[in-house]
Amino acid sequence: MRSLWDLPDWMPRTGETLPRPCGLDFDAVRVAADLAVPALTALGPNTGPVLANHTTRTYFFLVKPGSVLPGRWTLGVRVMPHGAIIGIPPIGITSGRDIHWAIPPGRGTTYADDLKRILTGALPSAAIASRPGSNASAVTAAPGRAAAQTRSRPLSPALLAVGELLLAGHSEAQIAQALSRPLWTVRKHLNNFGRLFDAPNPARKAAALLAGGHLSPPRPQMLAPDLAPTDLAVLRVLAGIARDVELPPELRPTGRFLDHVDDLRERCGARTDPHLVALAAAWDLLPTLTHPTPGKEKP
Structure with a gap:
């Protein structure tokens, strides 16, 4: 000691x-x-x-x-x-x-x-985007584009099982327990999502799973709350389907953005950021994530 x-x-x-x-x-x-x-x-x-x-x-x-x-x-x-x-x-x-x-x-x-x-x-x-002199706001993360690149490569049942629990708001430990898998295996699958979808964080992994038609959003347990335009802008940036220039100036830099996301999770009854993205998609607040894909009907 x-x-x-x-x-x-x-x-x-x-x-x-x-x-x-x-x-x-x-x-x-x-x-x-x-x-x-x-x-x-x-x-x-x-x-x-x-x-x-x-x-x-x-x-x-x-x-x-x-x-x-x-x-x-x-x-x-x-x-x-x-x-x-x-x-x-x-x-x-x-x-x-x-x-x-x-x-x-x-x-x-x-x-x-x-x-x-x-x-x-x-x-x-x-x-x-991180190079000196570059304009990071000009780089748009588009989960729909990334997901489109993998539509021809169906995900394995193991990846889909992990993805479904991610969308439902389960933590890594909860996913491992629910699937009776080691924690390191769950983390490997989540890292695979990141590589497949060019998604650097869990919220954007969830968005890519939905945008690519791999999974449907979970069924909400409540009606969609009344959200202001700023709330919707925060959701779009969180999901990676909009640039941060869409946010009001007071939400840039990112410190207050985190606080706003925390508030949205509470108002929407979301357990995690991926769950928040999935609920927003289920309520058609993020319609680009729920467009029908070839060979798959919109839920």
């Missing part, structure tokens, strides 16, 4: 969670849970300190101060500004719904450039 005095200087030595400012001892990257969990898997055993808050469904990746380069990342991710306060819990707080360590200090180091590559997707379009 690590001695308390081997911990970084900014770690609490008592049993209290203490406020610490970003930019002094660490930089922090706030990541939505649906993006953070696959990123942890991709980073592997050398991942540095990571905080989790299951109440707000966010993770904070702590990296070397000054190592986060300026520029846009992706929707669902926010580089915390210098001076922003984050609660740092004691080393032994590794569970619970509020702030705790998903990865405590001492295990490894997260490099900011690796984290950015993983979260933005190591794909040609993402690489171009």
Whole structure:
């Protein structure tokens, strides 16, 4: 067991969670849970300190101060500004719904450039959008186009089973339990969706499954809520069928976008971001995801 005095200087030595400012001892990257969990898997055993808050469904990746380069990342991710306060819990707080360590200090180091590559997707379009001087807003993620490329390649029953539970709002662990499969197998299938559909996050994987006619959206348990035009714009960007320039200025950069998505999940009764996309498609709020495909009738 690590001695308390081997911990970084900014770690609490008592049993209290203490406020610490970003930019002094660490930089922090706030990541939505649906993006953070696959990123942890991709980073592997050398991942540095990571905080989790299951109440707000966010993770904070702590990296070397000054190592986060300026520029846009992706929707669902926010580089915390210098001076922003984050609660740092004691080393032994590794569970619970509020702030705790998903990865405590001492295990490894997260490099900011690796984290950015993983979260933005190591794909040609993402690489171009992240180059200095490029206009990231001009790149449109189109799950319909990506799905169209795979319509001639039917998905296996195993992939379809995972996809159906993803659309229903199940977590990776719940999918593994429901299918009696190891967690690593479920994650492999979800990664396959990402490669097949050019989909960097779970919400866009769900959109691609629907747009390609591979699966139908789940049956909603409630009528569609009244949504404002801004709500619909957020849904389109979340699903990857619109560019972020469609969002109001106050939702750019992405920090408040995450808050708006959280609010929409609650109002729509959605368990996860993929579930939110699937419900919106079922309510015909995202009609481009439910157009009939050749040889398949619209549900």
